[in-house]
Amino acid sequence: MSSEVRVPTLGESVTEATVATWFKKPGDIVAVDEMLCELETDKVTVEVPSPVAGTLEDIVAPEGETVGVDALLATVSEGDAGSDAAPKGKEATKDDDAESQAPRGKADQGKDDAPKGGDNVDVMVPTLGESVTEATVSTWFKKVGDTVAQDEMLCELETDKVSVEVPSPAAGTLTEILADEGSTVEASAKLAVISGGDGASASAPASEEAPAPAAQKSDSTGKDVEDAPSAKKAMAEAGLSRDQVTGSGRDGRVMKEDVAKALEMGKSAPASAPSAAPRAPVSADDASREERVKMTRLRQTIARRLKDSQNTAAMLTTYNEVDMTEVMELRNEYKDLFLKKHGVKLGFMSFFTKACCHALKEVPEVNAEIDGTDVVYKNFVHMGIAAGTPTGLVVPVIRDADAMSFADIEKAIAEKGARARDGKLSMAEMQGGTFTISNGGVYGSLMSSPILNPPQSGILGMHKIQDRPMAIGGEVVIRPMMYLALSYDHRIVDGKGAVTFLVRVKEALEDPRRLLMDL
The missing domain is CATH 3.30.559.10 (Chloramphenicol acetyltransferase-like domain)
Incomplete structure (x- = not known):
């Protein structure tokens, strides 16, 4: 049985979107609510989740294509993902319910399933506000390998206006930090991974497996760095190179609004350049007494x-x-x-x-x-x-x-x-x-x-x-x-x-x- 993946409601005045990026390809196993693709409208970027657990059968709308509201994007076949769906997407089929519930919270049954997600809990960026789409990781209170209690503060995010503390969603061990201090993260992005169970048993596998997710992250970053098609077109029309635009999309991809921001900043650059250019040469003695501090987001x-x-x-x-x-x-x-x-x-x-x-x-x-x-x-x-x-x-x-x-x-x-x-x-x-x-x-x-x-x-x-x-x-x-x-x-x-x-x-x-x- 197949389920259709369609374009969600985009907004009152928005009638179409561009398919910016597909995170999955035909044949990939997907979990319920796992992100399949990203759509780009004139105003916002919309992520499209999978309606069911199964296998991605067919992609109807490829990257770069313009689609209307409720248009068919892809089809997902249900129930044929097999037992692999549970560890990969943290979603189990009916046949896997008994197995997925048994190891939860039991260290002696974790084995290979724990690092794959059986006992792992993702730490996500909390809701930041209606118009806030990104934040900067200002401080990590814990480091990889530390044991944490549920609701214990893990890190602090800084947005344009407020600071947001991120508590641990579960008790366990911090096995992976995906967003280092100073990095910019989008709303709903993954910050870290907590492995369940007691700290003593969980700390060992955490130290052993920390490099693997890090490598996986770098691989995915290299793979998903493809910029949005509309952004490429806008950069070409404006004569901007890729390094002149700071991407705000997933994994640093450049979106259409990023190009607009770069153009706006470029217009104001001539006014600000004279103030920066006349900075007098600083002697070594004076330089040793200066302090350069990066401006906060606020x-x-x-x-x-x-x-x-x-x-x-x-x-x-x-x-x-x-x-x-x-x-x-x-x-x-x-x-x-x-x-x-x-x-x-x-x-x-x-x-x-x-x-x-x-x-x-x-x-x-x-x-x-x-x-x-x-x-x-x-x-x-x-x-x-x-x-x-x-x-x-x-x-x-x-x-x-x-x-x-x-x-x-x-x-x-x-x-x-x-x-x-x-x-x-x-x-x-x-x-x-x-x-x-x-x-x-x-x-x-x-x-x-x-x-x-x-x-x-x-x-x-x-x-x-x-x-x-x-x-x-x-x-x-x-x-x-x-x-x-x-x-x-x-x-x-x-x-x-x-x-x-x-x-x-x-x-x-x-x-x-x-x-x-x-x-």
Whole structure:
């Protein structure tokens, strides 16, 4: 009996894909959910698993062919894989069920089956987030041959925004590490192999068989390094050589989007080259006192996104100042009662968040974004609160901040700020923001021009509160003043709208009763 392998659903607007790579050939034994081939669309790369265990009979769509949704890719014959299917794919047929269950967890029955997968457990890259496709292995806490307990931390991965710890899926011995420190791995890639059983019995075969998988890995890398057909075509059209493009596909294969990234980087290279070229010769004495450290993925992402923001948006900044007297008096009057009732301190951020939410309702384009030739207006406010951490700047998002109370906002800011400092924020918590507030005043900044957080069209910069002489009612008085800065995308926000927004924030803070009256 044969089962058909068809093109899966690719997405709402995606109707076709290109067959990039076949991982199996006709006659190969495959397990259920074992990856057969990789498809490449305009946006994403899709892996196609085997629907059944058996033997790959026929490949209908070869590499390089364009296929539509639900098109036939191959056929797999069921049930004729024999007993070899169990050790190779870790999936057993009905006849093998008794055999596959018997040796599980028993060292005396492992023999040759254990290294082939009978007692082996793969350590895979965990789910990283919707838009995160790869990570860098930053640290291995264990080495080959070490005994590990279930859920014990094996390694730490670093993505563009967060660090992810990878626990051991089972107790046993770490027999193989497939991704060394510093290497880049894709989502769902295999990181290591754990052999089951106690550490004493498992450590010996681990040391003996570690070189074999390593050799196998190098062989497969050489075999699967074939680049995606669409990437080859794009490189040829752009006049790029293979060594000018960094591949993000399986085993370093170049995908279509990698070529696009290389072209984009090439456009910005002339601007960045002059800054690197004039580096003066360094004497031997000075060189011995220098330290060169590779940028973390987070810092690289911050640098790239900020530069992309400057290159893309028509960014402009408008300034104003706010008298913080009323907010400070209101805060001092109610901070003890607020803390007693809500269990969180009353800070300035909730006032600024509320003031911005009110101003965004009046000037909705500051809360919008550009998508191609469309303007997308958001009828909600997902407020990004920029937070400095030991590893760099992150922007956790408070969702539906416009519908939250002062207490709810303060609790959310405190909770996300603590998670940011501990490096525990998830990707989901930093996505979807519609507007951002950045408080440089906590570091003593008196005036600055914040950079937009794409694809947002506005960001408010708060600064240090400083006593200054002000002319009020014909008299000079000392008032606690703060400079405000609104950076905005002039492509969508006009000067009038930007100034109006900042004036409304100023008015709400200088008379906080306006927030209660929705004025």
